[in-house]
Amino acid sequence: MDNVIEDSIQAPATLPAEGADTLSAPRLRVTAEVVEAFGPALTDRVAAYVAALEAHRFSVGEPRPVEHPLVEAIVAAGGMEVVEIIPDPPKPEPVPVVEVITVPEDPPPPPAPPPGEITKLRLVETLGATGKLRDAMALLKLEAPTTDLTDAELLLRERWLAAQKLNLLAPEVAALLKAIGFDSSSLIA
Numbered sequence: 001m002d003n004v005i006e007d008s009i010q011a012p013a014t015l016p017a018e019g020a021d022t023l024s025a026p027r028l029r030v031t032a033e034v035v036e037a038f039g040p041a042l043t044d045r046v047a048a049y050v051a052a053l054e055a056h057r058f059s060v061g062e063p064r065p066v067e068h069p070l071v072e073a074i075v076a077a078g079g080m081e082v083v084e085i086i087p088d089p090p091k092p093e094p095v096p097v098v099e100v101i102t103v104p105e106d107p108p109p110p111p112a113p114p115p116g117e118i119t120k121l122r123l124v125e126t127l128g129a130t131g132k133l134r135d136a137m138a139l140l141k142l143e144a145p146t147t148d149l150t151d152a153e154l155l156l157r158e159r160w161l162a163a164q165k166l167n168l169l170a171p172e173v174a175a176l177l178k179a180i181g182f183d184s185s186s187l188i189a
Contacts, residue, residue, distance in 0.1 A: 010111035028077035034070065035060045045071050046080050116169035116188045123166055126187060127180075 011059040034040060034107055045067065052065040053075065068077075140157050141149060149157065156172055166173050168184040177184050 023084075028082055029084045030070070030074075031088050032085050036086050038070070042071070042074075042138060043080055046074050049075050051077065059108050102142055113165075114167060117167045118187055120160075120163050120166050123168075123187070127182065130182065132180050132182045136176065136182075138178055140174055 039044070049065065049067045049071050054068075057063055066072075074080060077083070124133065127136050135183060138159050141153055142157060142161075146154055156176070159172070168174065168177065168188055173186070
């Protein structure tokens with residue numbers, strides 16, 4: 001028999017060390033936690049197992065009764081009379097949980113747009129408010145067939161249609177605004 005018997009509850013039952021006085025001391029030590037886990041049924045289970053082993057002694061071809069390892073150890077040690085209930089070992093102090101809170105850094109500000117860059121919508125709104133939108137659309141020749149346009153006019157129109165932002169300082173935009181008589185200096189940041 002092993003010196004240490006562990007049950008499924010993870011609490012040990014131990015036999016006294018070799019050379020210890022076994023006549024006056026109990027031979028099997030079980031923690032109070034294990035005894036409480038079995039409850040009053042532990043004594044009943046030990047008695048029933050002893051009876052089952054006694055009945056099996058005279059049987060032929062029958063398997064030996066099996067019980068929980070702790071119950072078997074108690075019976076092997078001599079029954080409940082030899083069990084010493086020892087106090088539970090002290091529980092370890094819980095380790096305090098330190099929660100690390102990371103504060104996200106503020107994202108860097110978006111880069112400043114280049115001087116003179118604005119959205120096309122803002123330019124259209126401004127041209128509409130100043131009455132210069134029709135002039136700009138006529139100069140871009142948005143309704144003209146592509147065959148009637150020079151390569152430079154076609155490129156200017158396609159850039160206008162594709163753009164979401166415009167740079168008022170770009171030569172083709174500055175020339176368009178100058179041609180319709182619009183002063184873009186109020187829109188340049």
